[in-house]
Amino acid sequence: MIPQRAAEVTRLAVETGYGPLFEVEDGVWQLNGRPRHQRPVTESLRAQGRFAPPYADWVQIRRRENRAAVAFPSRIGIGSLGRPDMGRRRARVGGLRPCALLRLDDGPIPRPSPAAMIHSKARRLGRASWIGEDGMHIGIPKERRPEEYRVSLTPAGVEMLVQAGHTVWVESGAGLGAGFTDEDYRHAGAQIVYSGPEVYGRADLVVKVARPTAEEFEWLREGQALMGFLHLAAARRDKIDLLLRRRITAIAYETVQAEDGSLPILAPISTIAGRMAAHVAATLLQNDRGGKGILLGGAPGVPPAEVVILGAGVVGANAARAFAGMGASVYVLDKDIRRLQRLEELCGRQVVTMISHPYNLRKVVRFADVLIGAVLVPGARAPILVTREMVRTMKPRALIMDISIDQGGCVETSRPTTHRDPTFVEEGVIHYSVPNMTGVLGRTATHALTNALWPFLEEIARWGLEGALARDPALARGVNTREGQVVHPELARVLEAEAALRR
Numbered sequence: 001m002i003p004q005r006a007a008e009v010t011r012l013a014v015e016t017g018y019g020p021l022f023e024v025e026d027g028v029w030q031l032n033g034r035p036r037h038q039r040p041v042t043e044s045l046r047a048q049g050r051f052a053p054p055y056a057d058w059v060q061i062r063r064r065e066n067r068a069a070v071a072f073p074s075r076i077g078i079g080s081l082g083r084p085d086m087g088r089r090r091a092r093v094g095g096l097r098p099c100a101l102l103r104l105d106d107g108p109i110p111r112p113s114p115a116a117m118i119h120s121k122a123r124r125l126g127r128a129s130w131i132g133e134d135g136m137h138i139g140i141p142k143e144r145r146p147e148e149y150r151v152s153l154t155p156a157g158v159e160m161l162v163q164a165g166h167t168v169w170v171e172s173g174a175g176l177g178a179g180f181t182d183e184d185y186r187h188a189g190a191q192i193v194y195s196g197p198e199v200y201g202r203a204d205l206v207v208k209v210a211r212p213t214a215e216e217f218e219w220l221r222e223g224q225a226l227m228g229f230l231h232l233a234a235a236r237r238d239k240i241d242l243l244l245r246r247r248i249t250a251i252a253y254e255t256v257q258a259e260d261g262s263l264p265i266l267a268p269i270s271t272i273a274g275r276m277a278a279h280v281a282a283t284l285l286q287n288d289r290g291g292k293g294i295l296l297g298g299a300p301g302v303p304p305a306e307v308v309i310l311g312a313g314v315v316g317a318n319a320a321r322a323f324a325g326m327g328a329s330v331y332v333l334d335k336d337i338r339r340l341q342r343l344e345e346l347c348g349r350q351v352v353t354m355i356s357h358p359y360n361l362r363k364v365v366r367f368a369d370v371l372i373g374a375v376l377v378p379g380a381r382a383p384i385l386v387t388r389e390m391v392r393t394m395k396p397r398a399l400i401m402d403i404s405i406d407q408g409g410c411v412e413t414s415r416p417t418t419h420r421d422p423t424f425v426e427e428g429v430i431h432y433s434v435p436n437m438t439g440v441l442g443r444t445a446t447h448a449l450t451n452a453l454w455p456f457l458e459e460i461a462r463w464g465l466e467g468a469l470a471r472d473p474a475l476a477r478g479v480n481t482r483e484g485q486v487v488h489p490e491l492a493r494v495l496e497a498e499a500a501l502r503r
Contacts, residue, residue, distance in 0.1 A: 151209065171195070254407075310361075365386060371411075
């Protein structure tokens with residue numbers, strides 16, 4: 001019951017873009033004609049066979065002095081009871097998504113138009129603090145790319161965010177590939193939702209692993225924030241255009257960069273990929289997988305396999321250690337002599353290091369049984385180091401593993417493949433180029449990603465996006481698009497080069 005001070009106020013309909021959700025009639029709050037004080041809106045609409053909006057969950061009417069507030073989770077409209085000077089007004093809230101706006105006057109009341117989308121960092125509700133404190137709403141969608149078993153946050157990471165006062169929406173089944181059930185997330189304090197549009201519709205910040213699919217891009221709302229391994233330099237231009245058109249703040253894990261040049265979120269996934277490379281190569285060299293039947297470590301009287309690694313970064317260094325540990329002859333090329341020195345200090349004389357230039361590249365590819373592409377320029381497309389002519393000089397049925405394929409690939413003959421069909425033969429050489437290589441190590445990769453991502457996610461949740469970007473230069477370097485503009489310099493150069501070629 002809500003006492004009405006204005007006698008002429010007989011009916012109030014509040015609606016969102018999905019139509020009316022409730023009415024106030026003769027001072028009694030009613031949901032679809034039924035007097036109730038509180039009821040799950042979603043269940044009521046579904047019971048009537050009507051489409052339930054993704055953000056409709058609970059509705060409450062609260063009263064304090066001469067104010068009434070209609071509160072969805074983080075969607076609040078505040079109006080005056082019986083004060084004609086107030087009219088319709090927008091809620092003083094931080095946060096968020098669609099909110100219902102009340103119009104309470106002394107005369108007949110027209111139905112208000114759908115509320116605008118409101119986006120700002122979570123903060124205390126100012127004079128409306130009697131409603132409580134509203135934290136940031138963070139969405140964890142299920143990954144939809146083929147053979148992708150990772151999830152962006154473990155239940156432990158969710159629990160820390162919830163304890164800090166934030167709301168985490170997890171799509172049902174998101175963690176199954178990594179061994180986490182919906183009940184695990186529910187116990188951690190997450191809210192479980194049952195569709196992709198719902199989790200995108202509820203979230204201020206969408207936290208993913210891989211770049212969204214074409215379908216997921218359509219679910220993004222104007223002004224939202226998105227985090228993930230986005231690899232926009234290798235993405236289709238229409239996806240980047242959508243991010244700009246909808247003014248999405250896109251933060252790419254692979255471009256979050258510390259002052260020393262290290263990539264703190266990408267590094268643990270690169271470590272896993274490097275160590276995984278040796279296991280994958282050993283399998284693909286078997287005869288039953290199309291290989292030459294070579295054992296990496298050889299046997300007494302039989303030489304080991306010759307492994308060439310392009311790049312001495314995190315992937316390359318970990319791959320070198322893994323291959324050397326399996327007994328292979330390992331050659332690592334990089335243009336940075338300091339990286340090669342660090343690698344030699346780490347691996348000793350087990351690994352041969354060489355400066356990367358065209359002469360050395362042509363030399364090593366001829367004898368390689370396994371060629372690993374592990375080249376990265378943060379934010380930019382990977383440079384082509386191995387041309388088709390070089391591939392033609394390789395041994396028949398040698399193996400190329402282009403781990404740089406998520407940034408376009410460093411071998412001219414590479415093209416993206418999947419875990420279901422991981423290889424193809426080009427110029428007589430086997431190619432393996434799966435962009436989400438570590439996606440099939442869901443448990444290990446998810447824990448590693450959470451460990452690396454948590455400090456940055458906590459900063460965003462604590463200070464808001466604007467505050468976190470101002471406080472942390474490493475996170476600020478990870479922003480690729482913002483306010484309708486491409487802000488990462490490498491990505492901007494890639495797009496400018498593509499535009500010049502089209503002209």
